[in-house]
Amino acid sequence: MTIRLRTLFLGLLLALVLAGGVAALLVWRGVYDISATDQHTAPVFKVLDYAMRRSVLWRTENIVPPPDLADTRRVRAGAAHYREHCVQCHGAPGVAPDPLAFGLTPAPxxxxxxxxxxxxGEIFWVVKEGIKMTGMPAWVYRLSDEEVWDVVAFVRAMPLLAPRDYAQLASTLPAPGSAAPSRVAPARRGDVAAGRLATERYLCVTCHVIPGFVSASHHVGPPLDGMGKRSFIAGVLPNTPDNMVRFLLQPQQVDPLTAMPALGMSQQDARDIAAFLATLDKVKAK
Ligand code: HEC
Ligand code: HEC
Known part of the structure; x- marks a missing residue:
């Protein structure tokens, strides 16, 4: 009996190792077509879509929507944000998405x-947090929670709009661009945890190696390990929290030749990121 069990166990182990080996071989050989023109096969799409739905459900049970979600003022405010941030990919009644959306897989x-x-609550969460491995962005750094609820109000109202209703509504909205992303004055001191998240979202890792972040291995800017201990920022500005905020908001005003772009961040995000960078006091051994 024990011998049979052991054989079974060894057989299973061998099968697992073989399956892993085959998978590794397929990956190494580049068999999987990652091109966006190659649509997901039906089973892959079903699994991904189901996993996305389950993941959203799991995280949204306790989100309570505001009571005035059907209020016309909310729907109108949401329509303005929708036209500015969403119609490009998702379209609207009688309006096709922009050409960029036709190149996305999965299609929006x-x-x-x-x-x-x-x-x-599910729409709220998806709009705020985005969806990994799709083109769906997280809007948390562009829209406040109230603004996201406005968008939710509009998305809920949209199925009731005929193309003519939408065109009429859109023609009475403020011009695109005037509903500027919220640039509220900082409400609190820099927060390390918030700064860590903001660092992730502002694409900092596409140009810098930053301790604790997973990123590509090609780097445009200097590694940021030990940043909290450095005397100067970009070699010119004494490394104080206020100077770091100044540099992050307008790098090119500090150093006109720098390749570090202004990322359009809010004062609060800059303070949070500066607080996070100040905690990077260890220099990684090269
Ligand atoms: C750059 C393109 C893009 C933009 C801009 C965009 N989305 Fe998305 N969105 C996607 C993609 C891709 C998906 C994932 C595919 C899918 O699940 O349908 C998605 C999924 C969603 C979903 C889940 C829907 C479903 O049935 O799966 C919602 C809800 C959503 N987006 C709302 C919005 C809202 C509201 C905005 C504007 C604030 C927005 N999106 C902006 C591309 C975009
Ligand atoms: C497009 C690439 C790019 C992006 C995105 C980018 N940076 Fe930079 N960054 C650079 C370059 C290039 C430099 C070098 C500037 C110089 O020395 O003139 C730099 C310099 C810096 C410095 C000064 C480093 C030093 O050694 O003094 C800090 C701090 C910094 N970046 C933080 C950030 C943070 C935080 C983000 C995200 C919010 C970010 N960067 C996003 C390219 C980028």
């Missing part, structure tokens, strides 16, 4: 179904 869903069947 038409939101009529989500507007009808998703709970408000």
């Amino acid at each position: 869903a038409n939101l009529l179904a989500a507007g009808r069947t998703w709970q408000p």
Whole structure:
């Protein structure tokens, strides 16, 4: 009996190792077509879509929507944000998405179904947090929670709009661009945890090696390990928290020749990121 069990166990182990080996071989050989022109196969799409739905459900049970979600003022405010940030990919009644959306895999869903069947909290969460490995951005750094609820109000109202209603509504909205992303004055001192998150979202890792972040291995800017201990920022500005905020907001005003771009961040995000960078006091051994 024990011998049989052991054989079974060894057999299973061998099968696992073989399967892992085959998978590694397929990856190494580059068999999987990652081109965006090659749509997901039906089983892959089903699994991904199901996993996304389950993941959203799991995280949104306790989100309570504001009571005035059907209020016309909210719907109008949401329509303005929608036209500015969403229609490019998701379209609207009678309006096609922009050409860039045609190149996305998975293709951005038409939101009529989500507007009808998703709970408000689920739409809220997806818009705020985005969806990994799709083109769906997280809007948390561009829209406040209240603004995201406005968008939710509009997405819920959209299935009831005929193309003519939408065109009429859109023609009465303020001009695109005037609903500027919220640039509220900082409400609190720099916060290390918030700064860590903001560092992730502002694409800092696409140009810098930063301790604790997973990123590509090609780097445009200097590594930021030990930044808290350095005397100067970009070699010219004494490394104080206020100077770091100044540099992050307007790098090119500090050093006109720098390749570090102004990333359009809010004062609060800059303070948070500066607080996070100040904690990087260890220099990684090269
Ligand atoms: C750059 C393109 C892009 C932009 C801009 C964009 N989305 Fe998305 N969105 C996607 C993609 C891609 C998906 C994932 C595919 C999918 O699940 O349908 C997605 C998924 C969603 C979903 C889940 C819907 C579903 O049925 O799966 C919602 C809801 C959503 N987006 C709302 C919004 C809202 C609201 C905005 C504007 C604040 C927005 N999106 C902006 C590309 C975009
Ligand atoms: C497009 C690439 C790019 C992005 C994105 C970028 N940086 Fe930079 N960064 C640079 C370059 C290049 C430099 C070198 C500037 C110089 O020395 O003139 C730099 C310099 C810096 C410095 C000064 C480093 C030193 O040694 O003094 C800090 C701090 C910094 N970046 C932080 C950030 C943070 C935080 C983010 C995200 C919010 C970010 N960077 C996003 C390219 C980038």
